[in-house]
Amino acid sequence: MMTMKSTNFFRMAALAGALAAFSAPALAVKPFSADYSASYMGMQGAGRMTVSQADGSRWKYELSITSPLAELRQTTTFDEAGGKLRPLSGSDSSKVLTKKKSVNASYDWSRGVATWTGDIKPDRSGPIKLQSGDLDGLLVNLAIVRDAAAGKPMSYRMVEDGRIKELSYTVVGKEAITVGGKSQQATKVSSKNGDKETIAWVVADVPVPVRILQRENGSDAIDLRVQAVR
Secondary structure, three states, rough: OOOOOOHHHHHHOOOOOOOOOOOOOOOOOOEEEEEEEEOOOEEEEEEEEEEOOOOOOOEEEEEEEEOEEEEEEEEEEEEEEOEEEEEEEEEEEEOOOOOOEEEEEEEEOOOOEEEEOOOOHHOOOEEEEEOHHHHHHHHHHHHHHHHHHOOOOEEEEEEEEEEEEEEEEEEEEEEEEEEOOOOOEEEEEEEEEOEEEEEEEEOOOOOOOOEEEEEEEOEEEEEEEEEEEE
């Protein structure tokens, strides 16, 4: 699923996606944990996504990817407002060999602006004016699962890393995919942006995308495949 840099891919996509459990007809976030096998730029590793209660009505969504040469970690704190997922804060850190990067995000809905600090260019620190329904990359993943299952349009405004991106996913077919050793039918959705494509596989009754693939220039860059969901 995810933003077009390798570390941000998982917030859309990411990492398509991608992901809390939603019950119909009302939207309801539930705790979950999912383990993934991960392929990152040809390196094999492991990934984990979790959603847990933070405090009060707030939730914490975490994604971590580890491989022999790289570590990626992203976190979003969010709540629900008017039935919509709403980012409140986020962190994005990566370590590839000896190169480290860390960016923190703040979504101030009382002022209606988003800002960023850390290893980010001054012209990308914001503020950016927020609109109702705005998401960050991790929450886009949650929205994809929810909307694909409901047969709704999958178009989103993502506000992340000092930029606004309009994202649109379309259903591109059905495909059998193995989840926990069992073959299941998945809905396959795709979003293209120039030479980048994010593909996510969604299975009924599974609260997370069972696979998330990012392709760049026609080649696989990041591939996450679910191994276990709890």
